[in-house]
Amino acid sequence: MAAAIETRNLTKTYKSKLRGNVNVVDNLNLEVEEGEIFGFLGPNGAGKTTTIKMLLGIIYPTGGEGYVLGKEIGDMDVHKIISYLPERPYYYEHMTGLEILRFYGSLFGIKDESKFHALLDKVNLAADKSKTINQFSKGMQQRIGLAQSLLNDPKLLFLDEPTGGLDPIAHIEIRDLILQFRDEGRTVFISSHELSEVERICDRVAIINFGKIERQGKLDDLLRGGRNEIVADGLTREFADQVQADLKDSIVSFNAGRLIVDAPEDNNVNTIIDSVRSAKGSLVSVTPRRRRLEDLFIETVNKPKEESK
Amino acid sequence: MGAISAIARTTLGEAIRRKVLLIIMLIGILFLSVIPAFSVLSAKSELTTMISAMFFVLRYTSALIAIVLTVYMLPNEIERRTIYTILSKPVQRWQFLLGKYLGAIFALGLMIGMMSFLMITMFYLFQHPEASKMFELARQALLYFVEMSLLTAVAMFFSTFVSPLVNFFISIGLWLVGTLLNPLYESISKNNEMAPVLKSIFSFVFSLLPNFANYDTKNPIINPGQAIQNETIYYLKITGYGFLYIGILLILGILIFDRREV
Numbered sequence: 001m002a003a004a005i006e007t008r009n010l011t012k013t014y015k016s017k018l019r020g021n022v023n024v025v026d027n028l029n030l031e032v033e034e035g036e037i038f039g040f041l042g043p044n045g046a047g048k049t050t051t052i053k054m055l056l057g058i059i060y061p062t063g064g065e066g067y068v069l070g071k072e073i074g075d076m077d078v079h080k081i082i083s084y085l086p087e088r089p090y091y092y093e094h095m096t097g098l099e100i101l102r103f104y105g106s107l108f109g110i111k112d113e114s115k116f117h118a119l120l121d122k123v124n125l126a127a128d129k130s131k132t133i134n135q136f137s138k139g140m141q142q143r144i145g146l147a148q149s150l151l152n153d154p155k156l157l158f159l160d161e162p163t164g165g166l167d168p169i170a171h172i173e174i175r176d177l178i179l180q181f182r183d184e185g186r187t188v189f190i191s192s193h194e195l196s197e198v199e200r201i202c203d204r205v206a207i208i209n210f211g212k213i214e215r216q217g218k219l220d221d222l223l224r225g226g227r228n229e230i231v232a233d234g235l236t237r238e239f240a241d242q243v244q245a246d247l248k249d250s251i252v253s254f255n256a257g258r259l260i261v262d263a264p265e266d267n268n269v270n271t272i273i274d275s276v277r278s279a280k281g282s283l284v285s286v287t288p289r290r291r292r293l294e295d296l297f298i299e300t301v302n303k304p305k306e307e308s309k
Numbered sequence: 310m311g312a313i314s315a316i317a318r319t320t321l322g323e324a325i326r327r328k329v330l331l332i333i334m335l336i337g338i339l340f341l342s343v344i345p346a347f348s349v350l351s352a353k354s355e356l357t358t359m360i361s362a363m364f365f366v367l368r369y370t371s372a373l374i375a376i377v378l379t380v381y382m383l384p385n386e387i388e389r390r391t392i393y394t395i396l397s398k399p400v401q402r403w404q405f406l407l408g409k410y411l412g413a414i415f416a417l418g419l420m421i422g423m424m425s426f427l428m429i430t431m432f433y434l435f436q437h438p439e440a441s442k443m444f445e446l447a448r449q450a451l452l453y454f455v456e457m458s459l460l461t462a463v464a465m466f467f468s469t470f471v472s473p474l475v476n477f478f479i480s481i482g483l484w485l486v487g488t489l490l491n492p493l494y495e496s497i498s499k500n501n502e503m504a505p506v507l508k509s510i511f512s513f514v515f516s517l518l519p520n521f522a523n524y525d526t527k528n529p530i531i532n533p534g535q536a537i538q539n540e541t542i543y544y545l546k547i548t549g550y551g552f553l554y555i556g557i558l559l560i561l562g563i564l565i566f567d568r569r570e571v
Contacts, residue, residue, distance in 0.1 A: 056397045059570045076399050084397035090389040092319055094326050106315035107398040148394065158397075 004069055004156050004187040005032035005055060011063035012050050012211075024050045026211035027064065032204070034155075037178065037188040039202035039219075041195070041293075043301050047211040048191040049087070052158050055189075056084055069156060080108065083149035087161040087191075089141065093134040097125050097144050100133065104148040119147040123177065139170030146177055156187045163194050175201060199223075199293040207300045214300045223291045228269050230261040231284040232276040239279045243272070258284075312400045313408040320382070320412020325419065330374055334420050337370030341428050345435040356436060360446070363428045368453055368525070371421050372484055375457040379413055379464035380476040387571050396571070403563040410465050410559060414458045421457065425450035449526060452544070455551045456524035460484050462558040463519060469566040487521035519554055523547040 012025040025047040032038040042048050053059045055066060057074030066073040068082060091100050101116040120126045123143040133141065142162065149157055162178065163171045171194075178201055181188050192198050198205060199219065206216040215222060240254035243261060250263040259281065261272055269286060276283055324330060344362045386392040386409075395405060429446050432438065464480040471479065497503065497511050524547060526537065537543045 053393070056393070058393055058396050060568075076401065079397065079399040082397070084394060086390050086393045088390075089394060090391055091394075092323060092391065094322060095319075103315055103319055104394070104398065107312045107395065107400055109311045145394075152398075 002034050002070070003031050003067070004034045004036075005030060005038075005067070005189065007031075007051075007055075007064065007066040009064035010051070010054060010061050010066050012047070012054060012059070013062040023211050025054065025061075028208070028211070028213055030206060030213065030216070032187060032189055034187050035182065035185055036203040037182050037190065037201050039198040039205035040189060040191045040208065041193075041198060041205055041297060042208035046208045046301075048208060049160060051208070052084070052160055052189075052191060056082075056158065080152060081154055082156045082158065083152060083154040084158040085142075085145045085149045085160065085162060087164060089145040091133045091141070091144065091148075094132060096130050096132050097136070097140075097147075098129045100144055100148060101151065105151050108152045110151060115151070119150055122150070123147045124173065137170075139166050139173070142166060142170065142174060143177075146174070154186060156189065157181060159188060159190045159192075161192055161194075162190060163192070163197055171197065195293045195297055205293070207297060209301045209303070214303070215296065219293070222296055223293065227265060227289045227291065228263050229285075229287045229289055230259075230263065230269065230272050230276075231287075232259045232261075232281045233257055233284055235259045235276065235279055235281040239281070243275070247272070262289075312398075312404050313411065316395070316400075316405060316408025317412035317415060320409050321415045321419075324378055324413065324416035327378070330378055330416075330420070333370060333374050333377065334424065337366055337424050338427055340366040340370075341424060341431060345431050359432070359435070363432070364449060364453075364525075367421070367424055367428055367450065368456075370424065371417070371453055371457045372460060372481075374420055375413075375417055375460045376464050376477060376480045376484075378416060379461050380468055380473040380480065382409055382413060382465070383468045383566075384473050392571055402567050406465070406469075406563050406566055407559065410462065413461050413465070417457055417461060418454055421450065421454050425453075448544075452524045452526060452547070455548055456521050459519055459521070459551045459555055462555040462562075466558040466562040466565075469562045469569060483519065484521055487519045488525070489522065490515055490518060490520045491522040520550070523550065 007028050007030040010025060010028040010030070011023060013021050013023050016022050028047075028051060030051075040048055040051070050059065054061050055068055055073055057079070061073070068075075068078050071078045092103070095103065097120060098116055101119060105111065105116060117126065117129075120129050123146055125140060125143055125147065128136070128140060133144070136144065146162070149159075159178070163174050166174065175197060178188055178190070182201075190198065190202065202219055204216070204218050205222065207214045234257055235254070236257075237254055240252055240259050243259070244250070244252040247261070247263060250261050252262075253260045259276070263269070263272065265288075273283060273286070341363055344366065345359055347362075383406075386395075392405070396402065425447065428450070429443060432446060433443065436442075460480065463483055464476060467476040467479050494512070494515055497508055497515075500508075503511075526543075
């Protein structure tokens with residue numbers, strides 16, 4: 001599959017009076033394939049928005065190179081087939097939903113009124129088309145944002161925190177729209193803190209920390225090799241303490257004779273089972289657990305800066 | 310061209326809804342409405358007093374509107390992030406800046422037009438002048454519009470790299486200095502004690518500054534003794550000067566804005 005986005009050592013350095021040169025984005029190598037939903041994750045200040053702005057040509061890289069849909073970043077031809085929904089978008093408050101679409105449409109030379117109405121319909125705002133933006137709820141503003149981002153029938157959408165600050169119903173609506181984009185063959189690049197949402201909808205993710213990509217790949221591959229949960233009864237507190245002492249990477253809990261061991265996959269499950277049996281305990285269950293994206297994220301971003309370098 | 314006109318129309322729409330601009334314009338309108346009543350109290354010629362007061366109000370109100378309108382225009386777009394959704398579309402930065410500028414001068418034209426219409430109407434109602442006098446008033450209002458378009462370009466240029474507050478004071482300062490350039494030129498050229506090198510330096514610096522003084526044409530209604538030799542050439546010259554200066558400022562502004570991180 002062709003790359004929708006490709007960066008090679010993309011770097012953005014800012015000069016700081018206190019800290020000298022700061023690499024906000026540091027030799028970033030990113031590859032997003034066409035037709036996938038790609039999650040771009042990282043803590044606040046990791047370099048996510050800076051990366052998106054560079055890919056959109058809004059700010060300029062200080063090093064490296066980047067390609068969007070096969071063309072160098074900043075190429076105006078590419079801007080005709082991509083779109084962007086910023087975090088907490090603001091639109092001209094005096095405009096109605098329909099006027100917003102007319103305005104952004106005119107930037108592409110689109111004057112087709114039926115297209116504007118169809119888009120309002122698609123994002124469930126047809127009934128509110130005459131309301132001005134300051135009468136819109138957050139969810140409605142986000143939906144009109146998505147509608148404007150679809151005006152040019154984009155091949156690639158950049159969505160920066162598309163569900164940030166929305167209520168659960170609006171979350172579901174936006175999520176469904178994003179999944180619909182993939183079904184329509186569009187590539188979606190999402191920057192988000194909503195890890196459960198990302199885990200549900202993304203095909204691949206990258207985790208950025210201190211401006212560097214720490215993890216990148218298919219979600220299934222990244223979350224594979226998770227943990228095993230072993231539950232056994234009829235054991236003593238002393239035994240539980242011994243297991244915890246032997247398996248430092250595991251989380252051991254004990255209550256009323258029941259032992260629960262949450263062990264990383266690389267711990268030998270059979271060894272734990274054998275020791276349960278030799279202590280005359282009875283094994284209740286052994287359950288393999290896929291890692292959650294949240295676990296992977298925390299594990300990745302909790303690394304100190306020096307280690308991540 | 311579509312993108313530029315869309316941005317210009319949106320800028321116009323925003324500008325005419327900005328309360329601070331409407332308040333400044335309403336204060337101008339209020340003054341223009343009461344001037345005819347006060348001018349009868351003047352010991353000087355009633356006509357001269359009325360016209361000079363009206364021109365003063367129109368010019369200063371327009372200058373304040375031009376500066377307040379422009380200094381916040383770009384910073385607001387960046388702060389509210391509207392610029393991101395616009396620049397991520399097939400819109401070049403020069404198109405964005407030009408659209409903003411055109412929108413600003415359309416809004417300014419509309420406001421100056423309304424105030425000028427009121428001024429001419431009041432003048433007609435109180436003085437019942439000949440048509441030629443009315444034409445001279447309209448022409449002066451048009452020259453003020455060219456002057457304010459130049460002032461808008463000055464403020465727009467500085468808004469590409471300085472903060473709104475600093476820009477406000479720079480633009481006001483340049484305008485005030487610019488309105489005094491002709492008397493300054495004159496006093497330097499007549500000053501025989503000044504060293505020729507210093508004279509040249511002053512002349513060079515003054516020639517770089519925008520000359521706003523040219524647009525206050527010493528209207529024959531106010532100054533009957535000071536007539537312009539060839540009016541057509543004079544008006545074409547100062548309008549051409551204004552457009553040239555505006556063009557240079559916009560090009561410089563675009564060059565700076567093109568490299569700026571937003």
